[in-house]
Amino acid sequence: MAEETGLREAVVGARVDVAVVxxxxxxxxxAHKAREAGLTVQGFEAGGGVxxxxxxxxxxxxxxDIPSLFYSFxxxxxxxxxxxxxxxxxxxxxxxxxxxxxxxxxxxxxSFLFDTxxxxxxxxxxxxxxxxxxxxxxxxxxxxxVMATGCLSVPKSPDIPGAERFRGETYVTGLWPHEGVDFTGxxxxxxxxxxxxxxxxxxxxxxxxxxxxxxxxxxxxxxALNSPLADAEVEGFLQGxxxxxxxxxxxxxxxxxxxxxxxxxxxxxxxxxxxxxxGMGLMSLFAIPNLxxxxxxxxxxxxxxxxxxxxxxxxxxxxxxxxxxGYAIGAKRPCVxxxxxxxxxxxxxxxxxxxxTPIETITETGIRTAAGEADFDVIVxxxxxxAMTGALLKMDVRGRGGLTLREAWAExxxxxxxxxxxxxxxxxxxxxxxxPSVLSNMITSIEQHIDWISGxxxxxxxxxxxxxxxxxxxxxxxxxxxxxxxxxxxxxDAASWYMGANVPGKLRVFMPYIGEGYKVRIDEVAARDYExxxxx
Numbered sequence: 001m002a003e004e005t006g007l008r009e010a011v012v013g014a015r016v017d018v019a020v021v022x023x024x025x026x027x028x029x030x031a032h033k034a035r036e037a038g039l040t041v042q043g044f045e046a047g048g049g050v051x052x053x054x055x056x057x058x059x060x061x062x063x064x065d066i067p068s069l070f071y072s073f074x075x076x077x078x079x080x081x082x083x084x085x086x087x088x089x090x091x092x093x094x095x096x097x098x099x100x101x102x103x104x105x106x107x108x109x110x111s112f113l114f115d116t117x118x119x120x121x122x123x124x125x126x127x128x129x130x131x132x133x134x135x136x137x138x139x140x141x142x143x144x145x146v147m148a149t150g151c152l153s154v155p156k157s158p159d160i161p162g163a164e165r166f167r168g169e170t171y172v173t174g175l176w177p178h179e180g181v182d183f184t185g186x187x188x189x190x191x192x193x194x195x196x197x198x199x200x201x202x203x204x205x206x207x208x209x210x211x212x213x214x215x216x217x218x219x220x221x222x223x224a225l226n227s228p229l230a231d232a233e234v235e236g237f238l239q240g241x242x243x244x245x246x247x248x249x250x251x252x253x254x255x256x257x258x259x260x261x262x263x264x265x266x267x268x269x270x271x272x273x274x275x276x277x278x279g280m281g282l283m284s285l286f287a288i289p290n291l292x293x294x295x296x297x298x299x300x301x302x303x304x305x306x307x308x309x310x311x312x313x314x315x316x317x318x319x320x321x322x323x324x325x326g327y328a329i330g331a332k333r334p335c336v337x338x339x340x341x342x343x344x345x346x347x348x349x350x351x352x353x354x355x356x357t358p359i360e361t362i363t364e365t366g367i368r369t370a371a372g373e374a375d376f377d378v379i380v381x382x383x384x385x386x387a388m389t390g391a392l393l394k395m396d397v398r399g400r401g402g403l404t405l406r407e408a409w410a411e412x413x414x415x416x417x418x419x420x421x422x423x424x425x426x427x428x429x430x431x432x433x434x435x436p437s438v439l440s441n442m443i444t445s446i447e448q449h450i451d452w453i454s455g456x457x458x459x460x461x462x463x464x465x466x467x468x469x470x471x472x473x474x475x476x477x478x479x480x481x482x483x484x485x486x487x488x489x490x491x492x493d494a495a496s497w498y499m500g501a502n503v504p505g506k507l508r509v510f511m512p513y514i515g516e517g518y519k520v521r522i523d524e525v526a527a528r529d530y531e532x533x534x535x536x
Contacts, residue, residue, distance in 0.1 A: 010137035011113065016040040018457070019121075019132045019142035021395075023112045024052015026148030026430040026446045028102055029073070031111040033454040042140050043112035044132070050109070051099040052150050054092055058176040059382075061199035062092035065281055065336040066441050068229065069237045071095070073447055074245040079105065081238060088279065089226045089336065113138065120396035121145055123425060128466045128536070130426065144457055147392060148430045148446075151438050154390030158381045159504055160191070162362035169378040173200060174385060183207040183378065189367055191359075192382035193219055198335040200382065202343040209348060212374060214367070216354040218324045220305055221335035225279030248444055251519030258289035263297060273304040281336035285329070292330050292490045292514070302329040312341040321353045327494035333438065387497045388433050388511045389413050399424035412509030414479050416470035416532055417522050419449065425467035425536075428453045433511040434482050436518050438498065452522055456530060467536045474532030485515040 018034045020027045023045035034041045047055045054062075064071045068085035083098060090098070103109050117135045124131065130145045132138075155174030163170075171181060173196035188208040190197055193215040205211045237244075247254075264272060275284045285291065291298055306323045313319035322341065343349055357371040366375040389409065397405040400423045408414065408423055415421050418435025419428055430449045431437040437445060460468050486492060492510060495501035499508045525531050 008113075008136075010139075011042070012137070012139045013141075014042060014139075015129075015141045016042045017142065018042075018144045018146060019044070019130065019140055020111075020146045020148055021118050021121075021132075022052060022148035022150060022153075022391075022430075023047070023050040023103075023114070024054070024148060024150050024153075025073070025099060025102075025443055026150070026450060027052070027112070027146075028099065028106075028108050029075070029447065029450045030146050030148055030430070030453065031108050032106050033450055034457075035111065037454065037458060039457070041111045042132075042142065044116050044118050044134060044138075045112050045114050046117040048115050049100070050103045050112070051096045052148075053152050054095045054099060056153070056155075056176070057174055057196070058092055058178060058180070059171075059173040059196055059200045059380075060181075060203035061338070062173075062176075062196070063087075063089050063199065063224075063226075064095060065089070065195070065333075066443075067280065067283070068094075069234070070441055071443050072098075073102070073443060074241070074248060075447055075451070077241065077245075080241055084234065085229055087226055088229055089224050089281075118395055120398070121427070122396075122398045123400065123427070125400055128426070143426060145427045146430065146453060147428065147432075148450075149391035151388045151431055151442070152385045154386040154394060156383050156386055156503060158191075158383060160359055160362055165364050166362050166366075166379055167364050168366075168376060171378070171380050173197070173380065173382045181378075185209050186377040187375065188212070188378045188380060189214060189374070189376045190380045190382055191367075192384065193217070194382060194384050195219075195333070195335045196384075197380075197382035198337045198340045200380070201349075202337075202339045204380070205343050205346055205349050208378075211349045212352055212367075212376070213344075213349065214352045214354055214359065215321070218322050219332060219335050220302070220324050220329045221337045221340055222276055222281050222285065222305070223279060224281060224336045224338050225277075226338055227279075248448070248519075251517060251523065253516075254283070255287055257516040260290070260293065262289050263294060264289055269297075269300070273301060276301075276305065277308065282334060285334060292328065293488065295328070295490065298328045298330070298490055305329060309341055314345045318344050318351050321351055327496075328490035331491050331494035332496040332498070384497055384502050386503050386506070387500070388437065389500070390503075392429065392432075397424070397427070399427070412507050413511060414475055416475040416478050417525065418513060419452065419522070420468075420470040420533070422470040422472045422475045425469035428456075433509075434478060435513050437512045439512045439514060448519055448522075452526060455526055456533075459526070459530065460535070463535075465535045467534075468530065469534045471532050471534050478532075481515070482513050483510070485513070486510045489514055 017039035018041045020030050020043040031041050031043050068090040120133045122131050130142050132140045155172050184207050186208050187210045189212045191214045272288045310319045357369040360368045403423050413433035415432050415434040418432040431445050499510050500506035
């Protein structure tokens with residue numbers, strides 16, 4: 001269906017039960033659940049259509065890093081059976097079509113205002129309601145607000161001196177032109193070697209005359225071995241669908257937590273290391289028990305990946321620059337690629353190591369490093385996102401006493417269970433800080449959170465509760481627990497976007513929750529009449 005664009009009159013004075021910010025997978029499911037419960041809904045989406053991050057991230061090679069069959073909702077078995085993924089790792093256009101199919105299948109588009117950016121959400125303590133305002137002049141009163149704003153939805157602006165001076169073409173991977181970009185015959189610079197760069201560089205290199213990759217910190221990347229999905233694979237998944245769905249709903253994991261002292265060795269470890277090249281990407285990595293708890297085990301696995309990189313890259317000097325060092329494998333989200341390392345064997349691709357020759361400035365015609373200047377026709381910024389908190393803090397969110405969310409999070413983001421923030425009644429965050437979030441299969445975590453939020457709203461409505469809010473003591477205890485669990489892991493080993501380290505000036509706090517049994521824990525909280533939450 002065509003994107004929802006065009007002029008419209010502002011919506012002023014509307015009163016709804018639920019305001020939903022964002023029309024990605026979380027926002028779509030929340031709108032569906034709210035309507036299913038008989039609630040009125042008003043959704044807002046900055047983009048011209050549904051899809052969230054998959055609406056914006058259209059760079060060459062963009063695709064999920066979780067196998068498609070698992071990157072799917074389980075709340076509707078009919079949906080699971082009628083949708084047919086074409087590849088093991090779905091490309092961005094197909095994931096966007098999946099989101100569009102959900103929107104049309106459940107008639108969700110009318111619940112959203114598109115091309116509409118929420119600027120503020122202000123809580124009124126007298127009425128117990130939120131006023132949501134947008135850049136188009138909309139003003140809507142809502143009892144509940146669900147921030148389904150996405151964890152990777154605010155691209156980081158280039159913070160390199162002289163960026164505004166460049167006279168050639170400039171692109172940001174997280175804001176890619178919908179019409180695509182033709183690199184044929186052009187000299188292209190790609191700044192960054194995170195996931196979007198690793199996915200796009202091989203494709204850009206096949207088009208462009210020259211490609212220069214500016215790398216500061218090399219990333220670990222595992223081969224996707226992407227291929228069409230065979231009918232037998234799909235049928236096998238569907239045969240086990242009910243058991244898989246029930247497993248997720250019960251809070252079980254595909255990889256049950258191992259005993260804390262289990263250290264795999266010998267043939268078992270060799271098989272697990274070899275499995276990193278089986279095309280299952282992140283799933284094969286985290287199948288290694290206690291990988292993020294045992295430094296010696298982690299280093300042995302990392303060495304195996306480094307050796308494979310050396311085998312794939314013909315030039316030994318280039319290979320050594322591409323080899324990640326100085327942090328644990330898994331401490332930054334590993335990438336899943338197609339021919340990334342092999343691309344550096346092409347004659348039209350060169351690697352610039354910014355640790356040796358840092359960028360001094362962008363010029364009118366190219367990039368100047370400590371080693372000299374190079375001219376380009378195109379600069380691609382693959383510089384990542386202001387992750388997890390960026391979208392929330394871009395809005396002026398004000399809770400009790402006019403306290404802003406930015407003020408409440410001045411010492412780092414604090415939530416209870418990653419779902420609510422003390423001082424901000426009736427406002428939920430989907431896959432927020434303090435939940436498994438970006439360390440999980442995001443679509444599974446989204447589904448679990450929306451189910452929980454819908455249950456909480458139903459519980460409050462059934463008891464005529466005016467407000468539901470995280471208790472300050474419960475929130476502090478949860479934040480302490482999140483930090484304690486993280487402190488015993490290797491996740492703190494890297495200056496990663498999990499900690500906000502890629503955003504200058506952002507306080508470094510490890511944001512996801514890595515403890516076991518999260519789904520069971522939040523279900524138990526709900527079963528105990530939302531223990532740790534205050535009501536009025």
